[in-house]
Amino acid sequence: MPKHGKKVRQAYEGIDRLKAYEASDALGLVLERAFAKFDETVDVAVNLGVNPKYSDQMVRGAVSLPHGLGKTVRVVAFCKGENEEKARAAGAIEAGGDDLVEKIRGGWLEFDKAVATPDMMGVVGKIGKILGPRGLMPNAKTGTVTFDLENAIKELLAGKVEFRVDKAGVVHAPIGKVSFGVEKLLGNMRVLVDALVKLKPASAKGTYLKAISVSSTMGPGIKVDVASLRRAE
Known part of the structure; x- marks a missing residue:
C-alpha cells in the first residue's frame, strides 16, 4: 500500500472520520489542516438521494455564489x-x-x-x-x-458555479479558497445546498441530502452535519 507523506498524516491527526461536524466546525478544520503553499480551493461533495440513471432524477444547474470563487475565470x-x-x-x-x-x-x-x-x-x-x-x-x-x-x-x-450529479449520485463543486475564511465559505456552501434542495426531483424518495463533506485541494475530507448546515440559515 502507498504511504502518505508526513504532512498528509499530520493533516488527518485528531479528525474523527466517522463524525459529522457542525458546518462551521467542519470548515474550520478544513482551513486548519490545509498545508499547501498555494491558496487551496475548498470543495464540497453532496451525496443526494437520487438515481441519476433515470432522466427524471438528474440534478443539474448553476448558482451564483455570494462571495465568488476567488479565481480568474476565462x-x-x-x-x-x-x-x-x-x-x-x-x-x-x-x-x-x-x-x-x-x-x-x-x-x-x-x-x-x-x-x-x-x-x-x-x-x-x-x-x-x-x-x-x-x-x-x-x-x-x-x-x-x-x-x-x-x-x-x-x-x-x-463566481457562478455549474454542477451536475455524477453516476454515484454525488454533486461536487468548489465554494471558494482557504483564504476566504469560515464565514464566506459557509455562506457559499449554504447557497449551493439551497440550490440543490430547490432542484429536488419530484420522483426522488427518502432522504434527499444524504451526506455532505468538505475538503481543501490537498487536505482531508470532513463530514458535515447536514442538519447544522440547514440551521445555519
Missing part, C-alpha cells in the same frame, strides 16, 4: 454579429462562430467556461465531442445558452 462566447463586440465588452476573452470553432478544433482550449446564443448551438455542436467531456459545453439548464450574453458572462466571471 470565458469564450459563441455568437455572431454585434453580439461578438458585446461579449468581449462583458469580459469574454474570445468571441465568434465558425472561426472560434476552428480554433478549438486546432487544439486551443485555454478557457474555463463557454456561453452561446441559441442560434449558434448548431455550430457549437460540431465540437461537442471536444467540449462535452471537459464540461465546457454550453447548456440552457445552466444559463450558458442565452441571448443575454452580457449577463451570462458577468455571472460566470463573478
Whole structure:
C-alpha cells in the first residue's frame, strides 16, 4: 500500500472520520489542516438521494455564489454579429462562430467556461465531442445558452458555479479558497445546498441530502452535519 507523506498524516491527526461536524466546525478544520503553499480551493461533495440513471432524477444547474470563487475565470462566447463586440465588452476573452470553432478544433482550449446564443448551438455542436467531456459545453439548464450574453458572462466571471450529479449520485463543486475564511465559505456552501434542495426531483424518495463533506485541494475530507448546515440559515 502507498504511504502518505508526513504532512498528509499530520493533516488527518485528531479528525474523527466517522463524525459529522457542525458546518462551521467542519470548515474550520478544513482551513486548519490545509498545508499547501498555494491558496487551496475548498470543495464540497453532496451525496443526494437520487438515481441519476433515470432522466427524471438528474440534478443539474448553476448558482451564483455570494462571495465568488476567488479565481480568474476565462470565458469564450459563441455568437455572431454585434453580439461578438458585446461579449468581449462583458469580459469574454474570445468571441465568434465558425472561426472560434476552428480554433478549438486546432487544439486551443485555454478557457474555463463557454456561453452561446441559441442560434449558434448548431455550430457549437460540431465540437461537442471536444467540449462535452471537459464540461465546457454550453447548456440552457445552466444559463450558458442565452441571448443575454452580457449577463451570462458577468455571472460566470463573478463566481457562478455549474454542477451536475455524477453516476454515484454525488454533486461536487468548489465554494471558494482557504483564504476566504469560515464565514464566506459557509455562506457559499449554504447557497449551493439551497440550490440543490430547490432542484429536488419530484420522483426522488427518502432522504434527499444524504451526506455532505468538505475538503481543501490537498487536505482531508470532513463530514458535515447536514442538519447544522440547514440551521445555519
